Amino acid sequence: MNSGLRIIVLIKQVPDIGKVKFNVEEGRIDRSSASLETNPFDLNALETAIQFKEHIGGYVTVVSMGPPQAESSLRDALARGADRAILLTDKFFAGADTLATSYTLATAIRKIGFFDLIICGEKTVDGDTGQVGPEVAEHLNIPHVAYVCEIRSATLDRLLVVSDMGDKYLIEVKLPALITVTKDINTPRLPTLRNVLKAKKANIEVWSADDLADYGELCRFGLQGSMTTVFKIVFPSEEGRRGLIFHGEDAVEKLVEVLRERGFIA
Amino acid sequence: MNQPVKNGVMVYAEQEEGIVHPVSFELLGKGRELADRLNIELWSVLLGYRVRDKAETLIHYGADRVFLYDDQMLEEFDVVKYKHVLVELVREVAPQLFLIGATPLGRSLAPRIAAALNTGLTADCIDIQIDDRGEIVQIRPAFTGNIIAHIKTRSRPIMATVRYRVMKPLPRDNSRRGKIVERSPPKLPDTGLKFLGEVSTRSVNLAEADIIVSGGRGLKKKEDLNMLKELASLLGGVVGVSRPLVDDGWISKDHQVGFSGNTVKPKLYIACGVSGSPQHMAGMRDSEVIVAINIDRSAPIFRIADYGIVGDLYEVVPKLIEALKRLKENE
Numbered sequence: 344m345n346s347g348l349r350i351i352v353l354i355k356q357v358p359d360i361g362k363v364k365f366n367v368e369e370g371r372i373d374r375s376s377a378s379l380e381t382n383p384f385d386l387n388a389l390e391t392a393i394q395f396k397e398h399i400g401g402y403v404t405v406v407s408m409g410p411p412q413a414e415s416s417l418r419d420a421l422a423r424g425a426d427r428a429i430l431l432t433d434k435f436f437a438g439a440d441t442l443a444t445s446y447t448l449a450t451a452i453r454k455i456g457f458f459d460l461i462i463c464g465e466k467t468v469d470g471d472t473g474q475v476g477p478e479v480a481e482h483l484n485i486p487h488v489a490y491v492c493e494i495r496s497a498t499l500d501r502l503l504v505v506s507d508m509g510d511k512y513l514i515e516v517k518l519p520a521l522i523t524v525t526k527d528i529n530t531p532r533l534p535t536l537r538n539v540l541k542a543k544k545a546n547i548e549v550w551s552a553d554d555l556a557d558y559g560e561l562c563r564f565g566l567q568g569s570m571t572t573v574f575k576i577v578f579p580s581e582e583g584r585r586g587l588i589f590h591g592e593d594a595v596e597k598l599v600e601v602l603r604e605r606g607f608i609a
Numbered sequence: 610m611n612q613p614v615k616n617g618v619m620v621y622a623e624q625e626e627g628i629v630h631p632v633s634f635e636l637l638g639k640g641r642e643l644a645d646r647l648n649i650e651l652w653s654v655l656l657g658y659r660v661r662d663k664a665e666t667l668i669h670y671g672a673d674r675v676f677l678y679d680d681q682m683l684e685e686f687d688v689v690k691y692k693h694v695l696v697e698l699v700r701e702v703a704p705q706l707f708l709i710g711a712t713p714l715g716r717s718l719a720p721r722i723a724a725a726l727n728t729g730l731t732a733d734c735i736d737i738q739i740d741d742r743g744e745i746v747q748i749r750p751a752f753t754g755n756i757i758a759h760i761k762t763r764s765r766p767i768m769a770t771v772r773y774r775v776m777k778p779l780p781r782d783n784s785r786r787g788k789i790v791e792r793s794p795p796k797l798p799d800t801g802l803k804f805l806g807e808v809s810t811r812s813v814n815l816a817e818a819d820i821i822v823s824g825g826r827g828l829k830k831k832e833d834l835n836m837l838k839e840l841a842s843l844l845g846g847v848v849g850v851s852r853p854l855v856d857d858g859w860i861s862k863d864h865q866v867g868f869s870g871n872t873v874k875p876k877l878y879i880a881c882g883v884s885g886s887p888q889h890m891a892g893m894r895d896s897e898v899i900v901a902i903n904i905d906r907s908a909p910i911f912r913i914a915d916y917g918i919v920g921d922l923y924e925v926v927p928k929l930i931e932a933l934k935r936l937k938e939n940e
């Protein structure tokens with residue numbers, strides 16, 4: 344391991360949101376309907392890590408919890424410049440809410456041992472909670488800064504970042520720490536063909552619940568460790584939307600008329 | 610002793626520089642309704658420095674009891690310090706339900722508290738109900754707004770962040786009486802976080818806007834945004850955009866509507882040359898009235914529109930501007 348920042352990037356594999364199908368009758372998400380990809384915000388997290396590595400040196404470990412096929416996201420991360428990849432996969436991890444997910448990830452990080460910085464995406468495009476990052480920080484008892492949209496400077500013991508909370512704030516944070524990044528922080532690079540080929544052969548470590556047993560409580564993983572349950576899924580209703588389309592020469596007049604009726608024009 | 614006797618619904622009162630975020634009053638409105646149905650008290654907790662007078666305001670908006678931590682140590686929002694204080698309070702008074710605004714600040718703070726308490730947290734709710742069994746149901750969009758999930762929590766407190774502008778505040782009642790419980794924060798360690806001030810203030814707050822005129826890739830060049838600005842100003846509104854226009858540097862991110870930008874809920878949203886991607890709709894689908902102007906009848910935006918014009922925005926928008934100007938002149 345070379346000198347520099349020891350960085351852990353957390354990445355989640357998600358369905359391609361543009362393609363995923365939802366079964367309206369059964370209120371079910373048909374996960375097999377869409378191809379899988381790395382959560383877009385996590386590519387920004389990874390790019391942030393790679394840039395640290397280039398600028399001040401470092402070693403980047405990517406960690407993902409998910410089913411075995413999440414391996415492909417980890418391979419992609421290696422092709423983009425990560426040094427080590429760990430997949431947490433086990434039926435005991437399944438059915439996790441953010442509390443159990445973050446606990447499991449934090450436990451794996453304890454097993455990894457040393458780190459200076461953990462980087463997460465702002466949120467995912469599926470579960471969409473944005474909770475896993477701050478929860479991991481809490482489990483590990485380190486500070487976090489959410490919605491980081493710019494890194495102003497970095498040394499081996501502190502970062503100066505801009506956090507986008509609507510208004511933007513400059514925050515200095517002592518390492519070890521966790522940050523979650525927005526899409527605005529950078530434009531993720533594409534992997535080179537050479538690196539894709541190299542990553543194909545790279546080793547991906549696979550850890551099960553047993554592998555984490557010395558570092559955390561098994562009962563806090565997966566379904567057992569989850570406190571929230573999604574018990575029903577419905578679809579946003581467009582009922583009540585009028586869907587009135589105006590045609591022809593006087594379409595604009597008609598629109599102005601309804602806007603007036605509804606009180607938008609004095 | 611000021612110890613509450615039975616447990617309650619707790620609402621986190623978010624404040625910045627002494628100004629209470631309006632989502633806090635909305636949560637008190639919802640919290641009041643839930644507390645009454647559960648027959649328990651409504652509590653609120655306020656942290657900050659020189660914010661004492663705001664505690665009274667929270668009572669006027671429905672709180673029975675306000676836990677007030679007014680201390681210089683809490684002048685700035687340090688997520689770890691705030692977490693320490695709130696976790697200690699929740700452990701002591703044990704609310705059944707703890708509601709926090711789903712603002713950037715709330716969404717950074719709430720998960721830390723939930724993890725420390727080992728309790729469930731539901732994100733960005735748009736409704737909270739009590740079902741036939743008397744259980745609390747939290748309702749939230751997920752999958753980039755494509756679905757709405759109904760969620761129950763088996764641990765206590767049940768925690769939820771709640772989206773701004775979905776709950777209704779009660780009318781302020783200055784004669785309402787309640788109790789202010791003053792507390793001192795525990796000794797807080799150095800958290801490793803240092804606040805070095807604001808870098809930039811947003812140029813516009815779309816979340817607060819009542820009328821938004823939005824442009825998408827149907828616009829051919831940056832200057833054409835002026836047309837939408839004119840329309841917006843005639844209506845007393847502001848300009849929004851889809852993400853590609855921000856990516857191309859036409860306008861600041863403050864104007865972006867959608868999954869990676871602002872979530873908005875104006876009274877009127879006029880989308881011009883916006884196709885209606887899931888990511889865009891995730892940020893505006895709850896607008897009260899949606900108008901779509903698009904050249905393509907099959908654009909998804911029409912599916913959520915109340916009114917639409919199928920046509921070239923370069924013809925429709927100038928005509929609309931003309932018509933509004935004429936109305937103004939005739940006044």
Ligand SMILES: Cc1cc2nc3c(=O)[nH]c(=O)nc-3n(C[C@H](O)[C@H](O)[C@H](O)COP(=O)(O)OP(=O)(O)OC[C@H]3O[C@@H](n4cnc5c(N)ncnc54)[C@H](O)[C@@H]3O)c2cc1C
Pocket residue numbers: 353354355382384385388406407408409439440441442444448462463464465466467469470471472473474475476571573729730731732749751752758760
């Ligand atoms: C419809 C629906 C609604 C849900 N609502 C809730 C809810 O309100 N509360 C709740 O607690 N759970 C909820 N869940 C469960 C939640 O989606 C899962 O726990 C999920 O594993 C993590 O949450 P997320 O996708 O929201 O991640 P986020 O918290 O949005 O992710 C933020 C970042 O954390 C990292 N990360 C997240 N997951 C992983 C992972 N598996 N491996 C590595 N890194 C990761 C990534 O860097 C990611 O960018 C819901 C699930 C569904 C299907």
Ligand SMILES: Cc1cc2nc3c(=O)[nH]c(=O)nc-3n(C[C@H](O)[C@H](O)[C@H](O)COP(=O)(O)OP(=O)(O)OC[C@H]3O[C@@H](n4cnc5c(N)ncnc54)[C@H](O)[C@@H]3O)c2cc1C
Pocket residue numbers: 383384468824825826827828850851852853865866867868869870871881882883884885886887888889892902903904905908920921922923
């Ligand atoms: C992780 C992620 C996050 C994202 N976040 C956001 C977000 O926050 N907000 C967002 O908007 N997007 C977001 N996107 C991008 C999103 O997927 C779409 O690419 C984007 O919303 C499309 O913008 P648009 O509707 O302006 O462009 P297009 O989809 O290209 O649509 C242009 C529309 O203009 C119409 N048009 C063309 N010419 C005319 C004319 N002369 N008159 C009238 N109509 C005309 C066309 O018919 C078309 O419907 C995100 C994507 C990802 C992957």
